[in-house]
Amino acid sequence: MSKLEFLFNPEAIAVIGASRSPHKIGYAVLDNIIKSGFKGSIYPVNPGEGEIAGFKTYGSVKNIDTAVDLAVISVPARHVVQVAEECGQAGIKGLIVITAGFKEIGKEGLKQEQELISICSRYNMRMLGPNCVGLMDTHTPLNASFAEGIPNKGNISFISQSGAMLVSILDWSFEMGMGFSRFISTGNKANLSEIDLIESCADDPKTNVILCYVEDINDGERFIEVCSEASKKKPIIILKSGTSSAGAQAASSHTGALAGSNRAYDAAFRQSGVLRAKSMNDLFDMARAFATQPLPDQSRVAIVTNAGGPAIVATDAVEKNGLKMARFTKTTIDHLRDNLPKEANIYNPVDIIGDARDDRYRFALETILKDENVDSALVLLCPAAVTEPEETARTIVRLNKKYRQKPLMAVYMGGKALAEGRNYLTANSVPTFTFPEPSIQSLRGMIDYGKYLKKPELTKSESLNNIDQNKVRQTLDKVFADRRVVLLGHEASDVMSAYGISVSKTYLATSEEEAVEIGKELGFPVALKISSPRIAHKTDVGGVAIGLQNEKEVVRTYHKIMDSVRYYLPDAPIYGIEVQDMVGEGVEVIVGMSRDVQFGPLVVFGLGGIYVNLLEDVSFRLASALTVREEVEKMITETKAYQMLKGYRGEKPADIKALVDTIMRTAKLVSDFKEITEMDINPVRVHTKGSTALDVKITIEEVTRKD
């Protein structure tokens, strides 16, 4: 039995605020429950009325003498807290609060909403809403909402943070012939959020696909935890809206500027196996594919068509979506050649030409479905004089059932001439589209999900040695004591060393003499870098010089740097100049972190240097994913920097293993120290052996410790 069963399949429902007046929501709710064919008991609650719609009414839930699982509340906002309290006292397990006028109206509403939350917690009740449309379960059946009608039975659950969208999709679904198992409006998510509902739908035997529209996710950690499990059971497809880039623009670090909450959502979805829909069309296109078809084994697509043009469009889409056109076996090709007219194209896409009747579709489609090199098939049909769209629809359905391990989709390009065939396909669980591109895009989603499922259980998290937390704690405490938020170069260097990250040796010089001394000690050549708490991008103000070969150059450059910095930033406090040893050649990459408010530390990897923000050759992971070596490796391969690391065009390969180690240690560091809010190691120079963090910028802020 799934969690929250009392919400979706209650034995008895109280309808609090039930009304006899057809204009009231309380009327609609009661009416909908009755009309949906709900088989349990129904108790209207309304102090004013004696009987509604043939049901005895109660003045309060407390007066109902049998156990009630679920109460649907639509009383005015000012009464909701009181009513919820009574529900708690009556031992009710679930509330659906339809009433609006809570958090969404401001401070006063928020207070009321918090009261509701604490009542739920006190009585161990779970609550949907407030400010929601309600929910529907087509299999119970139950429509506990104020939206009229209940969708066709199906195996898709749709959870929506927008009630209006839910109602729109309900209306639209009839036109599309789409079926659903559950429709859930999350409203203000005061107690139950999409996370709880995804968890419940994952255990619902009637649900095969979980769709979700969300505007925000409030508990990132739990989202990942729950979805990682749920996505192993069934596909979760989410349309996330409202991701503005405004936040990212304000960031001061390289990583911060690249990150933004959109990247964090991407990383979180990916990490938990959630598919992200690109648009509303994409959401429902994918839903139809997943709801009815098996996952393809690999990405080799075969196409059967009665027209060339649309097949070329489909082939373009295959390439654009990163799928492959299947190459048939010789048996298939011979068989097609022997049986199709000589004008036909027997290679993929198989063009059975304009005068194809159903028999030719049947033959060609079955032939390619049998081919071991074909993982999925697309049937294209354009109306022509002799086309038999209904007959062919039946053929497609039959073959889809026969070759049930291979997903099959149809593109019926046309209008009324094909309507009957299209309806038959839809009614018989073959996803059918008007134009080719969306079918291929949906297939891409299925292939992505299939790959996710097939990913071998990752090796366990690695524990890293040579980690000195205390040393970092001391450094950070010193910076806090100093009331600074940015670590100086040598402090950052200490932090790196404490976490076993190889870093170029850096010492602070406060005079030219000291710089020369340090230079001699490190051995020439050395680099000089300005040290100031106010200067984030040192190169921009002439604050960096490299490759200084001797004492004389150090002295001269020391002054040159000071002059330049003074020129650009006359008021910046200067601590001195850092002297750094020069390290060997290598590929320069960035490893950085920006802390996302929902999902925590988001780690970036990519091409390094001053052009990092310009080139944006980066990949992202939440730090929590980077305890596993394979995941770090995958993160690296997603960038063009990887091509350079591998040894681009004859250059020697760089030490990727050392880089992986640096990324894992960075991820651990930012996970261990929540004080670190932003971090750039740019560049990390990856040598043919080993790697060195050359420039490390760490920004911190005091945090209220959780533990």
Add this chain to the structure above:
Amino acid sequence: MSKLEFLFNPEAIAVIGASRSPHKIGYAVLDNIIKSGFKGSIYPVNPGEGEIAGFKTYGSVKNIDTAVDLAVISVPARHVVQVAEECGQAGIKGLIVITAGFKEIGKEGLKQEQELISICSRYNMRMLGPNCVGLMDTHTPLNASFAEGIPNKGNISFISQSGAMLVSILDWSFEMGMGFSRFISTGNKANLSEIDLIESCADDPKTNVILCYVEDINDGERFIEVCSEASKKKPIIILKSGTSSAGAQAASSHTGALAGSNRAYDAAFRQSGVLRAKSMNDLFDMARAFATQPLPDQSRVAIVTNAGGPAIVATDAVEKNGLKMARFTKTTIDHLRDNLPKEANIYNPVDIIGDARDDRYRFALETILKDENVDSALVLLCPAAVTEPEETARTIVRLNKKYRQKPLMAVYMGGKALAEGRNYLTANSVPTFTFPEPSIQSLRGMIDYGKYLKKPELTKSESLNNIDQNKVRQTLDKVFADRRVVLLGHEASDVMSAYGISVSKTYLATSEEEAVEIGKELGFPVALKISSPRIAHKTDVGGVAIGLQNEKEVVRTYHKIMDSVRYYLPDAPIYGIEVQDMVGEGVEVIVGMSRDVQFGPLVVFGLGGIYVNLLEDVSFRLASALTVREEVEKMITETKAYQMLKGYRGEKPADIKALVDTIMRTAKLVSDFKEITEMDINPVRVHTKGSTALDVKITIEEVTRKD
């Protein structure tokens, strides 16, 4: 009168191959012409029959005693040439050859097709097809095709290289309530191609938008010439399919690998003001918007909605498509605040909330349409209890007419509850969508086109001085005489100099002594580069060394390079080693050219160096567009390299003017010498003053001179 008027609006039509048998195409054609309500004369031609459908038949067109403009031919392929000849003799101006069995079936068919072409040319006839569906003009009215039915009257012309797609769209258009002015199937394009038809539709007063599905374009130069003119009159939207990347993969130069015919089509479309549709949905979505709405002045969009969620989705789409959310004037905001419920959102998107009836839509929509900061508006409507979708549809239509200078679109999110309103909107020329994203994407297309139209007439082509064509001719002749296809470094260097492109001095040394001599003459430091006709990427084989400071280093490196090259490519013929002077610092970019089979020389500009193919930071133009300075500047700004050239993060700006000059001269060079098939200048180093071509690779092939 538009060109090809005899095709679309003939006075008399001969139907050659007209038949009494309903299964024959000749029957369908005649039947369609009659049923379409064609008002001119109709002459069935069929030696066997006396009368068809009440019309007297003729044994041959030559027997018809009045003048005939157009003949539609559906006789068997073997008779077509003969029939066409007779048409020519009879003084017919236009042929529509529906019959298939020509070029598309191979050699024999191609021969027949060439005969048709020469007959057309002999008699000055124009021919649609062969192997086509025919054409329709809803305003004539005329259905001269074998496809049943004629679209609703409208102002969109659709030209399709795929006949099946045309028939599909015809059927689909009824379901969508879309209207068309012309439907044209181009078939094999033996005589009339989409270019001629675009030209004709551009002059057709009943056509406001030209849609086109093409698989190839055969006369790139004429396409650009015709479309550049036509697109000034009305929007041309093309879906180009079948652009495989296979060609690009085989290329040997950097530019060749980046180019590919897809880029050439992009460049050609852009140059001629043609909009490229991303998908079939995109093609028809844009068509609906263009067909009914004015072009927005700028990109500031306002949204009115009765639901928050869908408005956020629309806002995301606005950002994703590079449009702007309008910021209302204070007057607008005050007016909205004073008249909307306090729960409403009075900023953009204006949320008039779920209980909005029509009056609120009317008020809010009119208020924002009046705002001078608003260029276009989107109305979102979700079904709710009190929503008045039909009433609001009428309001939208009324306001769209009143504020006719601002484009308006509707998203009616739902199914049957909104069907009537949606139909009313469509019937009254307001583009209406189910989900928000496609509406915004269409708007984006309109804004792009508006920008194209507003582009100031570009300054005249510049003529470049210091060009020595003879010198280049001599160099190329020498290479041809040598039976080589790749110029050696010093030869390429000569070509650059002859066209006034600043190039680093390069001399060929065939011994270490000679290298030293040249080095002394140029002055140290110098660079050494292997010279071999077989080595395209010298760095890959250790064939390049830079910064050699003295004679000793030159000698040592000379041997090192030889050893390395011998190791990698023991069989490569080696001409020696080129000694080059070292030039000043600067931003390294690539300027290159790859010759496209349809559109001629395609010039690339972008970030240079060995990572050019990895980073793919490039922009493309046909050389023919690069005679105008502004266009070259625009080309540069489209890349990230431009950010570097401008002086990225404190660096000094590079000499963009010198770079523009180099690109213009390169474009002229490749236009003047058709022998040059591929060319890479990688890098061009752009200094703070001037620029230098450092490594120039030119590939040539003998061409048959045209002139």
